Amino acid sequence: MRAMDAATAASLAALIRKQRVAALGTLREGAPNVSLVTYLAAANFSCLRLRISRLAWHTQDLQCDAHVSLAIAQTDDGRADPQTLPRVTLRGSAAEMPEGDPAFAPLKAEWLARFPESAVTFELADFSFWSITLRDARFVAGLGRTYNLSPAELAHAARAGG
């Protein structure tokens, strides 16, 4: 598996930073379950943060099994071949962030700047932040351009992106 050049690394960083919605795969009674979530990546791509409700299936799944996968794709622009749409699969482990965590206040500010309509979730007791620590990634930059990436390579892409 080849290394990414600077332009490819920057395109991965732009994809992760520009999209707002990811497909989250959780384990539900031994089978995969995929749902849509909003997310915010840490600046260094070490983790993704979610703000989810304990009432949602995916949160209940995470409480039973921390293994998750997320796919982030460029939105379909109607191009002739949708197989050429850049997308990345991320895998990692989910952990709930306690409200007393020192990272809570800055993350809340960052989250509200990105998702102002979610302010109501900070009034509701069933919502909390979860952090997905990333173990690896698989970036499909285009047809036949697939890169398997370690956390160090993700961090490199985070620095390469503007």
Added chain:
Amino acid sequence: MRAMDAATAASLAALIRKQRVAALGTLREGAPNVSLVTYLAAANFSCLRLRISRLAWHTQDLQCDAHVSLAIAQTDDGRADPQTLPRVTLRGSAAEMPEGDPAFAPLKAEWLARFPESAVTFELADFSFWSITLRDARFVAGLGRTYNLSPAELAHAARAGG
């Protein structure tokens, strides 16, 4: 869980028919893995069809465990609250379609009409059709508008859609 009215059923049918890309959740070494696939729904929504390569991780996953989940979402249009984007989670079982299957020729024609750029996959020995027989669905029509659907209700939505 309330029943869908006709307009909601039609919006689900339009979502499944208009989108081209789904997030496919498979089981990989006991953990979820989410990747992007193009799909074509059967007219009656009994199943989704994929055309995938044996060289791809998701196909190798399906050969080990047939449980899958797919999420299909309206593309993010930049609206204030992305949580209001309609999306559906489908769950079911995957099975490879043998080339000798009588359904192969009409499906190939339908697939090429939808994805003309995929013609090359019919020249390659590693690609085949897989059919995902749907067991249930969870449709989020908007904020707080979630519907759990049986195969019969999916078939009803397929008829409701124009």
